[in-house]
Amino acid sequence: MKQLIECVPNFSEGRRPEVIGAIAEPFKNTPGCYLFDCRADEDHNRLVVSLVGSPEPVQTALIAAAKIAVRHIDMETHAGGHPRIGAVDVIPFTPLRNMTMPECADLARSFGERFYRETEIPVYFYEEAALRPDRRRLEVVRRGQYEALKKEVADPARHPDVGEPRLHPRAGATVIGARKFLVAFNVNLGTTDVAVAKRIAEAIRASSGGLCHVKGIGLALKDRGLVQVSLNVTDHEKNPLYRVTEFVRTEARRWGVEVVETEVYGMVPAAALMSSAEYYMRIAGFDPAQIIELRLLEMMG
């Protein structure tokens, strides 16, 4: 089949239903672009859209939606709880099938050029698509948000990667990038002692020296009499779910605590679960093309 990507564009509008509907329209009506989820948050005043499809239709729909967003969103009057620098705040591309990460980064960069040509919104590249190492991290690019960037954009250190060194008068700037698929994964433990979950979260997360592609916190599930190690796995190929599970199990054993259950939150690529089935059952020489549904998807193109 053709290349397949996920894209999760974030728009700075979470309150006006008619604007949200108008922005979502091209994602619903562009053949080959599949709208998986569309979630508006009033407090954040932000719309998070989840798309899957081939690169071309996804890009076409993104451009159309961006033009609608520019017409309806004015950053000069926008307020909301989530950090943002533009009406079309951030567009991350994720490779799903038949695409490498370098190819996806190239896609993000060429889309950034097209995006600027068609919307006149300046573009910053982040994560795998970053052109400057310091711009890999989204929070660095977005520092000070729209209000600060409006002045600082003239400073060469904050010049956009594409476009003139000034923000779009209404739509600000857009951050475009490439990153791996993020799996939200929780491990629930049979204790009411939240300290156990917090210690394990500290042991496993990258920020305190654990697994390189895991973020995590420990919290109590009071109603259930359990605690939870709540994790984001930012690279499930390098840090597969079975390894994360066994890591938590091993640490929990130190406290005489059992893994009661795990939770996969939201969407997940088939490979993230297959690798765990392969591990636990020791399946030798398995090829994902043996899975009927994946083969069919390839054949349907």
Next chain:
Amino acid sequence: MKQLIECVPNFSEGRRPEVIGAIAEPFKNTPGCYLFDCRADEDHNRLVVSLVGSPEPVQTALIAAAKIAVRHIDMETHAGGHPRIGAVDVIPFTPLRNMTMPECADLARSFGERFYRETEIPVYFYEEAALRPDRRRLEVVRRGQYEALKKEVADPARHPDVGEPRLHPRAGATVIGARKFLVAFNVNLGTTDVAVAKRIAEAIRASSGGLCHVKGIGLALKDRGLVQVSLNVTDHEKNPLYRVTEFVRTEARRWGVEVVETEVYGMVPAAALMSSAEYYMRIAGFDPAQIIELRLLEMMG
């Protein structure tokens, strides 16, 4: 998405490439019918085709292929190592998505009527589509093969389920049915003692009182210094792969023998592996619609 079925028609031709090619043609060229595999065996003089698709295009392609088979295959002169009663020997339908087994059995029966109308080949129904309990088993329907059935078809006990009580002069009869997806699954053990594999196969298979939907034999993998419990799981929902694996592991422990690896042979539905990932990782409340590829397949229709 629409209903999805697998179908594995068997044709009594495994030697003449031009005939094999002609029979395969409609499976390749009917939109909505996806040809997964096409395997001719010279000794068996038999062609086994593996199809996936929506019921309508799969049936259309089957009728077209059957008409070609009737033109080129004469059961009066056919010889081969595999039991058979007709040019289009057997057509099993398997429900894959959005279809229950009773619906699939109905599909098999209505297809049987259409098949007879369009080809004049009489039809027997087997397994879940059987109209008489004694015809559930394929080997009963095929008893004595083409040569015996030609005479015995006049006997009411062997009358076809659809059509006059006589065979098609060239194409014999066809057995049509509905059955669950069959998963070929092997468990390789770290011993050279084939008796261990044979004992475990005996313990697990239905025919000697084990799991109801498992067939199995024990054999030696001499080159590898291992033995194998070679299994067919005829209902992976009732006898999931993790349970089969753990059953074998428990029995092997009695002999101080380890499960070295397992093998999934050929195609497998995603659910057969997902259920194992769910079991080993204790994933709570998982919905297959969370898997991107399955969701996409639904949306692509």
